[in-house]
Amino acid sequence: MHKKPLSKQIYDARWCYLFVLPCSILTGMFVIYPIGMSWYFSLLDWTGFTKEAKFIGLQNYYEAVSDKFFWDAFIRSFIFMFGTVPVKIVLGFIIAVFLNNQVLKLAPFFRTVIFMPVVTAIAIIGIVMTFVFSPFNGPANKFLMSINLTSAPIDFLGNPDTVLPTVMGVYVWKWLGITMMYWLAALQTVPQDVYDAAKIDGAEGFRLWIHIILPIVLPFAIVIILVEAVGALNVFPLIETMTAGGPFFSSEVMEVYIFRTAFVTDSGTMPRLGYACAAGVFWGVAVLFITVLQGLWMRRTRRI
Amino acid sequence: MKKKKELKISRRTVMKGALAAGAMMSAGSIPSKLFAGEYNIPDPLKPLPTTGGNMRWIDSGDMKGVFWKKLFPEYAASRGITIEYDGLPWKEINKIVPIAIRNGTVHDVFQLPLGMDPGVAVAEGWVQPWDDYIENIDEWLAAFPSGVYLPGVNQFNGKTYGTCLTANKRTGTCLLYSEKYMSEAGYDPQAGRMTYSEIRDAAKKITKNGNGQYYGWIIGGNQVNRWEDVVHTFGQVGGAHSGRGGFTNRHINFQNGKFQIASDQYMEAVELLLQLKSDGSAFPGVMSMNAPQARALMPQGAAGMIFQGPWCIGVWGRDAPDWKYGIASEPVPDGKEAQPLYIAEGGSNTFWLSANSTMGPFAGDLIRFMGTEQGQIYWAQTVGAADPAVNPDAVAKAGLTGPSAQALAMFAKNILVGPNPIVRNKDVGVVAAKSRVPDPSLALVIQGLYTGQLKGVEAQLKDCNQRYEDALDKAVEEARADGANVTRDDWVFPNWDVYSNYGAEKYQEL
Incomplete structure (x- = not known):
């Protein structure tokens, strides 16, 4: 069969290309161009707002991978991810299972309450939480002391040992509602006759969920984990408003590190946009690598 | 009965007047x-x-x-x-x-x-x-x-x-204190400059009197520059003569052109902060508050002392006009005479x-x-x-x-004009543009020592000093590579008398 020339194929599909054009232009402007420029900037010794920018090849990358604080922030980002995602997945699932029960009359109310932090501005939550966890008259400490769990107030955000778990806890609370919604959506794809059949076969309670429902919703779990993992690596506004990465870098994740080097710091020296871009590109590639790994895992799981 | 004549101004009349006034104003007439x-x-x-x-x-x-x-x-x-x-x-x-x-x-x-x-x-x-x-x-x-x-x-x-409409003759680390708490602790900072031991003792006594309701001392610890400001100024008062301003002035002893972050005076100042913490005199939660938050807690009676700037005066006057507080010079290490502070021209x-x-x-x-x-x-x-x-x-x-x-009189007495390398050689500006404060900066090192994440004051300050020396050397080198006529000797002012102002005639002597 004679194949049409490419120009003819394009002409025949001209309307499709026309409709794709606006999206392509916007993607090019706001996604492709910034990514390309950040790669280019990462090869420069540049403050970001002077005319002078010197091409230095891969020197910024070399400096980044030689910097202890870069790797500390890098590892801390993954600690944050591994510390929050499993908790959100498990908690979200448990809550979704309870709230998916049609018998529970107050399910819509609880769904709303749990979802409410999701729609609250993250910067507001960050600032409010600094007061909640304040050792001086903060409600968290007042509560702990009232039940005699601690005799002295705990400096949740000022103690290097407690700051990251505290921010992680706030993160889980803030975004738990969205994980719950993902699970609810997944659970609602399970047909009612599956429940009925399981009951007839004598599968109830824990066994019903482990052996019948979970295998059905497992493909959703992979997607949820993927979305949650990428989300947990993007926590800049919460950390910046709650701790700005402190004390002494204890809560500095990669995004805060990049921000700190891209702008004038408290120390009062010039910013280093070129270096920050190198750190950002490195970080972006690392996140992409993880996403690809998860994609491969998802494909493998589907085959199983 | 004759109806009283009322002055009626319609909205249209007001708008006409406003327009007319606007036109007159815009005409500049x-x-x-x-x-x-x-x-x-x-x-x-x-x-x-x-x-x-x-x-x-x-x-x-x-x-x-x-x-x-x-x-x-x-x-x-x-x-x-x-x-x-x-x-x-x-x-x-x-x-x-x-x-x-x-x-x-x-x-x-x-x-x-x-x-x-x-x-x-x-x-x-x-x-x-x-x-x-x-x-x-x-x-x-x-x-x-x-x-x-x-x-x-x-x-x-x-x-x-x-x-410039304002002078830079001021410090940001004065001793600001609650008159009531300080008096109950048996101290009067107006009687003379307090020593480190007296500050420590006063903080202990205030904390004891507070019985968990208030503490001896507070600082906005998550605003890292506060740590550096306190140590830098206290170090100067202790006798570590150095410049103020940006990276190319701050902490540098212009007698020899070297950073003095590892000087005894800086170490003593850091030790004082650590002692305030180990004594239990520090307000709990200083690491999770910035300077304005710490400042705001003072009139609420949360702490007895804060090392802050004269900008607190206006804020407290507006927000807590009835609160009684005092302002005094920075404390001095035990057994030492307070030394001058310096500002650049x-x-x-x-x-x-x-x-x-x-x-x-x-x-x-x-x-x-x-x-x-x-x-x-x-x-x-x-x-x-x-x-x-x-x-x-x-x-x-x-x-x-x-x-x-009182604050202005205090600044006039305590502060002198010191040398400024950029006045001597404008190419120092190129170095400033090239310079980068090394990580971790002095501010962060002090914060790390305070939180216990870093150990050993002397070792940490020595490392930090070396990082600063290396960073300035590197910036000078880069500036020279770009054609700037500058060397580290531009930071050495052998004719600097630390007890007098460094004026134009001194630059001419160089």
């Missing part, structure tokens, strides 16, 4: 005295444009903001323009101004981010000179004390690019005019007025010691009393 406000704003020296417009102004706020918010509406009304003012903390200025410069939306009048070399701003074409907008600028400049306007600092290529709060601004005539007219004696008196009366007016005669005539007057 009405004397500003017609606007009976708090300030007597003189007529412009030459007619201003009649096109009106909106002037955007950004600075670091605090008491400056309090003053501008009172003056700007009156000034704007008198000139037929509007003024949009943003008073923001330095941390925000440091982020916003560079971004606004990058995208061409910077305010008409702005302050440069901390540590940014003004020479870069001029060379990059971000700013324009004030000379065309301040009438008789030479005469105007002559009225300022010597050393405020200097080539390489705020003047470039024979033009004035930066205007030049003023503070330098205002720059955006190169893209079309509001230059109005900005220049306003700055010119603020530089006159009357403008300076107005400034001093509101801002007080927080940002002292640069004209000493105006400050004297402002009739300041109480803590403001």
Whole structure:
């Protein structure tokens, strides 16, 4: 069969290309161009707002991978991810299972309450939480002391040992509602006759969920984990408003590190946009690598 | 009965009047005295444009903001323009101004981010000179004390690019204390400068008296520059003579041109902070609050002492007028005489005019007025010691009393003008532009020592000192590679007498 020339194929599909054009232009402007420029900037010794920018090849990358604080922030980002995602997945699932029960009359109310932090501005939550966890008259400490769990107030955000778990806890609370919604959506794809059949076969309670429902919703779990993992690596506004990465870098994740080097710091020296871009590109590639790994895992799981 | 005649003014009449007034103002034909406000704003020296417009102004706020918010509406009304003012903390200025410069939306009048070399701003074409907008600028400049306007600092290529209305003769680490708590602890800081031991003992006693309700000392510990400011100034008081300002001045002993972060005086100051913590005298939670939050807790009775700047005076006066507090000089290490503190020549709060601004005539007219004696008196009366007016005669005539007057007297007694390498060699500015504070900075090292994440004061400060030396060497090397004529010897001032001001004649001796 004679194949049409490419120009003819394009002409025949001209309307499709026309409709794709606006999206392509916007993607090019706001996604492709910034990514390309950040790669280019990462090869420069540049403050970001002077005319002078010197091409230095891969020197910024070399400096980044030689910097202890870069790797500390890098590892801390993954600690944050591994510390929050499993908790959100498990908690979200448990809550979704309870709230998916049609018998529970107050399910819509609880769904709303749990979802409410999701729609609250993250910067507001960050600032409010600094007061909640304040050792001086903060409600968290007042509560702990009232039940005699601690005799002295705990400096949740000022103690290097407690700051990251505290921010992680706030993160889980803030975004738990969205994980719950993902699970609810997944659970609602399970047909009612599956429940009925399981009951007839004598599968109830824990066994019903482990052996019948979970295998059905497992493909959703992979997607949820993927979305949650990428989300947990993007926590800049919460950390910046709650701790700005402190004390002494204890809560500095990669995004805060990049921000700190891209702008004038408290120390009062010039910013280093070129270096920050190198750190950002490195970080972006690392996140992409993880996403690809998860994609491969998802494909493998589907085959199983 | 005859009906009493009422004065009826319709909305249309009011609008007509307002329009007429606006037209008169925009024509620049009405004397500003017609606007009976708090300030007597003189007529412009030459007619201003009649096109009106909106002037955007950004600075670091605090008491400056309090003053501008009172003056700007009156000034704007008198000139037929509007003024949009943003008073923001330095941390925000440091982020916003560079971004606004990058995208061409910077305010008409702005302050440069901390540590940014003004020479870069001029060379990059971000700013324009004030000379065309301040009438008789030479005469105007002559009225300022010597050393405020200097080539390489705020003047470039024979033009004035930066205007200063305030002096930099102040410190940000005074001892501010609750009179009640301090008196109950048996101390009176007004009787003489307190020693480190006395500070420690007073903090312990206040904490004991507080019985969990209040503590001896507080600091905004997550604002890292506070740690560095305290150690730097206390170190100076202890005898570690050094400069103030950006990376290329701060912590450098100009007698030998070396950083002195690892000096005994710095170590003693760090140890004092650690002892306040180990004694249990520090307010719980200092690591999770910034300086304004810590400052706000003082009048609430949360702590007895804070090492902060005179800007607290205005804020406390406004927010807690009945609270009794005192202000005193920084403490001195035991058995030592307090040594002078140093500032570099030049003023503070330098205002720059955006190169893209079309509001230059109005900005220049306003700055010119603020530089006159009357403008300076107005400034001093509101801002007080927080940002002292640069004209000493105006400050004297402002009739300041109480803590403001006390703070100004204290600064006059304690602070001298020290050497400034950039005044000696303008190419030092190129080094400033190339320099990067190494990670972790001194501020972060002190924070790390305080939280216990770093161990060993001496070892940490020695490492930090070496990092700073290496960073300055590297910046000098890079500047030289770019053609700057500069060496580390530019930081050595062998004729510096640490007990006298370093003036123009001293630079000529070099």
